[in-house]
Amino acid sequence: MSSKPIVEARGIHKHFGAVHVLKGVDLRVAERELVFIIGPSGSGKSTLLRCLNRLEAPSSGSVVVDGIDMLDPKTDINHARQRIGMVFQSFNLYPHMTALGNVTLALRKVAGKSRTEAEAIGRAALDRVGLADRAEHTPGQLSGGQQQRVAIARAIALEPRVMLFDEPTSALDPELVGSVLEVMRSLRESGMTMVVVSHEMGFARAAADRVVFMDHGQIVEQGAPAEIFEAPKEERTRAFIGQIQRH
Amino acid sequence: MTNWERFLDTFFNGKVLARYWPDIAYGALITIELALLVVVTGIGAGLALALLRSVGIRPVNWAIVFVVDLFRALPPLVIIVLIYFGLPSIDVSPSGFVSTWLALAFVLMAFSEEIFWAGITAVAKGQWEAARSTGLTFGQTLINVVLPQAIRLTIPPLTNRTIAITKGTALGSVVAVTEILGQASSAVSNSYNPSPLMLGAAAYIIMFLPVVVLGRWVETRFAWKR
Amino acid sequence: MIETFLNPAIIAAAWPILLAGLWNTILLSLVVVPLGLAGGTVLALLAGVRHPLVRWPLMAWVDFFRAFPPLVLLIFLYAGLPFAGIELGGFGCVAIAFFLNTGAYYGEILRAGIESVPAGQSEAARSTGLSRLQTELYIVLPQAVRNVLPDLMSNTLEVVKLTSLGSVVAMPELLFQARQAQSLTYNPTPIVLAAIVYFLLLWPLVRLLSRLENRSLATRG
Numbered sequence: 001m002s003s004k005p006i007v008e009a010r011g012i013h014k015h016f017g018a019v020h021v022l023k024g025v026d027l028r029v030a031e032r033e034l035v036f037i038i039g040p041s042g043s044g045k046s047t048l049l050r051c052l053n054r055l056e057a058p059s060s061g062s063v064v065v066d067g068i069d070m071l072d073p074k075t076d077i078n079h080a081r082q083r084i085g086m087v088f089q090s091f092n093l094y095p096h097m098t099a100l101g102n103v104t105l106a107l108r109k110v111a112g113k114s115r116t117e118a119e120a121i122g123r124a125a126l127d128r129v130g131l132a133d134r135a136e137h138t139p140g141q142l143s144g145g146q147q148q149r150v151a152i153a154r155a156i157a158l159e160p161r162v163m164l165f166d167e168p169t170s171a172l173d174p175e176l177v178g179s180v181l182e183v184m185r186s187l188r189e190s191g192m193t194m195v196v197v198s199h200e201m202g203f204a205r206a207a208a209d210r211v212v213f214m215d216h217g218q219i220v221e222q223g224a225p226a227e228i229f230e231a232p233k234e235e236r237t238r239a240f241i242g243q244i245q246r247h
Numbered sequence: 248m249t250n251w252e253r254f255l256d257t258f259f260n261g262k263v264l265a266r267y268w269p270d271i272a273y274g275a276l277i278t279i280e281l282a283l284l285v286v287v288t289g290i291g292a293g294l295a296l297a298l299l300r301s302v303g304i305r306p307v308n309w310a311i312v313f314v315v316d317l318f319r320a321l322p323p324l325v326i327i328v329l330i331y332f333g334l335p336s337i338d339v340s341p342s343g344f345v346s347t348w349l350a351l352a353f354v355l356m357a358f359s360e361e362i363f364w365a366g367i368t369a370v371a372k373g374q375w376e377a378a379r380s381t382g383l384t385f386g387q388t389l390i391n392v393v394l395p396q397a398i399r400l401t402i403p404p405l406t407n408r409t410i411a412i413t414k415g416t417a418l419g420s421v422v423a424v425t426e427i428l429g430q431a432s433s434a435v436s437n438s439y440n441p442s443p444l445m446l447g448a449a450a451y452i453i454m455f456l457p458v459v460v461l462g463r464w465v466e467t468r469f470a471w472k473r
Numbered sequence: 474m475i476e477t478f479l480n481p482a483i484i485a486a487a488w489p490i491l492l493a494g495l496w497n498t499i500l501l502s503l504v505v506v507p508l509g510l511a512g513g514t515v516l517a518l519l520a521g522v523r524h525p526l527v528r529w530p531l532m533a534w535v536d537f538f539r540a541f542p543p544l545v546l547l548i549f550l551y552a553g554l555p556f557a558g559i560e561l562g563g564f565g566c567v568a569i570a571f572f573l574n575t576g577a578y579y580g581e582i583l584r585a586g587i588e589s590v591p592a593g594q595s596e597a598a599r600s601t602g603l604s605r606l607q608t609e610l611y612i613v614l615p616q617a618v619r620n621v622l623p624d625l626m627s628n629t630l631e632v633v634k635l636t637s638l639g640s641v642v643a644m645p646e647l648l649f650q651a652r653q654a655q656s657l658t659y660n661p662t663p664i665v666l667a668a669i670v671y672f673l674l675l676w677p678l679v680r681l682l683s684r685l686e687n688r689s690l691a692t693r694g
Contacts (some may be wrong), residue, residue: 078382085380090371093377096395105381320634323634385528387484420544431548432552448545451542459536
């Protein structure tokens with residue numbers, strides 16, 4: 001990757017009490033790049049993702065996103081987080097608000113937009129995920145796939161520089177996965193920088209620029225999807241890929 | 248006189264009722280005033296304590312938990328008596344009205360803090376994370392995302408508890424508050440006839456029965472559905 | 474401050490009086506809690522009868538006594554009934570008032586508990602030949618009680634606290650004794666002491682309840 005990195009994490013360590021979850025991870029993500037992180041559960045991939053927007057504070061190391069030092073206490077973390085969208089496994093939509101309310105809350109409270117302005121942006125974002133007609137529905141009235149797409153709209157409405165996806169399809173029924181991946185693909189085509197933790201290997205092959213394999217809190221191997229899936233260099237990678245493909 | 252007539256003459260004596268109903272009506276006003284004060288200050292203080300607790304400063308939280316436990320464990324009448332008969336020893340002499348108000352407000356504060364806190368902690372961690380990931384501050388997340396969900400969850404238990412504690416305004420009669428029961432009791436001893444008590448009882452039923460029925464409705468209406 | 478509110482000499486003098494009161498509070502609780510539970514069980518079982526002639530009067534009964542302040546009920550029995558020639562005495566009045574008031578609360582809790590037991594349970598029991606009452610007593614009630622145990626305990630805490638109303642009708646329970654001692658000594662120490670005794674007596678239950686309640690609301694969310 002030749003262009004300058006938009007996400008640069010160096011020497012990230014994370015301890016949860018006595019458990020050492022991340023053991024010195026470096027991750028660089030270039031502008032417009034889609035990095036796909038795979039690995040067995042407990043490998044630390046979700047924790048790494050959550051360190052990037054400081055939902056978890058790393059025990060040591062540095063995280064710079066779009067030129068902002070995320071770990072500097074002087075950084076306005078709430079302002080910085082607007083530039084980093086995040087999508088969660090369990091959607092985490094606000095159940096007491098409509099889809100539009102979910103999308104516009106941060107626009108109004110953090111970005112300081114007026115209600116009308118926020119709603120215009122919010123409707124456009126819902127339109128991008130194909131849910132313009134569901135703006136007034138509450139999460140309880142939407143399917144899982146629709147809820148996750150609203151969650152994506154909530155993130156992209158803030159015009160982030162980078163999007164983090166934490167297992168976005170793991171909680172979905174199989175027939176609803178496609179609609180979410182479709183939205184992610186179109187986001188990718190629009191040039192969004194994305195870091196995705198997921199088990200959707202088909203999506204990784206088709207859309208990722210780079211696949212990162214993590215195990216036991218470290219990056220074991222990374223490279224183009226073809227390299228990682230067809231010709232992994234490390235034994236652990238080969239074992240994991242083999243296991244996944246047998247399923 | 249038949250037995251029935253004698254019964255009516257004793258418990259629903261027209262002359263006594265006519266003579267004392269303004270007293271009871273005045274008592275009802277005092278009861279309403281006291282009840283509103285208790286509800287507003289008690290629930291307000293309880294909510295404030297729950298919000299303070301969510302900030303998560305350890306020593307502060309221990310203090311909150313202790314105060315809450317204290318006012319849950321003490322009978323309201325004991326607190327009233329303690330304030331009314333105890334404080335004058337250090338030259339603070341709250342009236343019976345103020346003593347009853349403070350005591351019941353403390354009790355409602357304790358119960359509502361606990362209910363609000365349970366509501367706040369019942370809101371899933373993912374809600375916090377999603378809100379914070381979009382750049383909302385701790386306070387904005389608490390007010391806009393967590394509290395609306397928490398309050399909805401807390402409305403049924405809070406309603407029932409509030410009714411139960413507000414009925415305690417009758418305890419004020421022990422420390423000479425001229426609320427319904429107090430007025431009725433003195434009317435009984437003045438007239439040597441129990442009719443004022445019947446009037447007082449009717450006043451309580453008129454005031455509290457609708458609230459109890461409302462509480463039933465609230466319980467079904469706010470059953471949480473996602 | 475200590476001299477006023479926790480005077481050692483007065484503590485020493487008042488302690489035997491308070492101890493007698495504490496004993497009576499415990500005895501009173503041991504009478505009124507089972508009484509309320511019995512009343513509540515009857516109400517809850519009757520609530521299972523769907524007939525409107527049972528259902529509506531029952532609901533009115535329960536709501537009436539939930540709306541009626543227990544002290545008013547007590548005063549009515551204590552100061553009102555003698556005019557009709559019925560003298561029940563302090564203890565009798567307390568027992569009846571608690572039976573009516575706390576019975577209504579226990580009844581509501583147990584009814585909710587019974588409704589939480591799946592219908593399949595009583596169907597299974599009836600299919601093995603148990604009578605309706607047997608089914609309720611042996612199959613439904615035990616599960617119902619387990620499901621609403623925190624609420625039952627919370628109500629029991631309230632009932633024990635409520636025994637302090639006995640002081641108003643001259644029952645020599647803890648608060649009454651403390652007020653006697655206070656008026657003899659012109660010092661609030663006995664009342665402070667009584668408050669401490671109440672707190673120490675009931676704090677363990679409060680702690681336990683606070684844990685159980687947090688958990689139950691969390692699972693509902």
